[in-house]
Amino acid sequence: MPTPCGRAQSRPTPSFQTSLFGILAILLLAGCAGRPTLLPPQEESFGGETVPVYFVTTRAPSGTPEVYSGARALSASYGRVDVGIPTDRTLGTLPTTDGRPNPSRHFHQNGIYRYQSFAQMRDAALTSSGGMGVSLFVHGYNNTFAESLFRLAQLHHDADQTGAAIAFQWASLGDPRAYVHDRDSALHARQTLAATIERLSQPSPNRLRLGAHSMGSLLLMEALVRLSLEGKSSSIRAIDEVVLISPDIDLGLFAQQLAEIDLPPSRFSVVINREDRLLRLSSAISGGNARVGASPDVAALRNLGVQVFDLTGLEDGDRPGHFLPATSPLLLSIMRTNSGD
DSSP states (O other): OOOOTTSOOOOOOHHHHHHHHHHHHHHHHHHHSOOOOOOOOOSSOOSOEEEEEEEEEEEEEOSSTTOEEEEEEEEEEEEEEEEEEOSSSOTTOOOOOSSSOOTTTSOEEEEEEEESSHHHHHHHHHHHTTTSOEEEEEOOSSOOHHHHHHHHHHHHHHTTOOSEEEEEEOOOOOOTTOHHHHHHHHHHTHHHHHHHHHHHTOSSSOOEEEEEETHHHHHHHHHHHHHHHTTOHHHHHTEEEEEEESOOOBHHHHHHHHHHSSSOGGGEEEEEOTTOHHHHHHHHTTTTOOBGGGOSOHHHHHHTTOEEEEOTTOOSSOTTOSOHHHHOHHHHHHHHHTTTO
């Protein structure tokens, strides 16, 4: 916690500094590695499954195989990408390439389609959902357009989720050094996300599930606060559930947001990992305040009325422990078994 004025501040211990610099090195190396792009699909059939991912984006078009960049657009765009799921992989993995993809080994696109309006995109998604509603997902920090789409397709497929998947794509630079820029871009997209949720809540009844990861959780909570303060109660009541995975939010701010949102806290589920290495880094650069997704005070979180799923100690999944529901074969197997719940 921050030290009161006039009191000597303690400096980080060498072990903490070593682990912090280690995480920074990992992030910087990841940023230098190739990032996947949405290259044209190959002609031959690969024998795998295709997951349609609809999208709303505040990213600017790039005119390159990336399709959309990390720059902020003046207005939102809408579309769908049919994501090919490779057959030669392990549950929870996301093999991609920045070169020509091998469809049996890499996530890839089987088609990109644009819609002229939100209504066209929404109606197409609802038609494809088979009456099972839609799931709107907000990605986190350091994500490119392609990475976010592929990850949502992988999670939707591996967890055997029903209904239509819609990605809300805000203008992340996809650069691990751009944490402050990404936070600003996320907040810049609040109004567009609020309008997206409002429009998805119509026509009613329509099952609407909201999810977010990491910094995307801050954006989602701020959009819900905006809807509530604007008196959009009917849109708020249309939300079945809100799932926040590893939320990169200050605990005090989160409590304030919950109090301002016109939705029972019991509709919120928070997935945490007290050993999340990336949220430790976020805490270090945010004045030392613990982030919700790695909060050591689980009881305080539960006292807010939200459902808390503490995954601390889970041994499989991504090594930083930052996106376990998407990367843990064990959790994904459990979700597949309970996909109807």
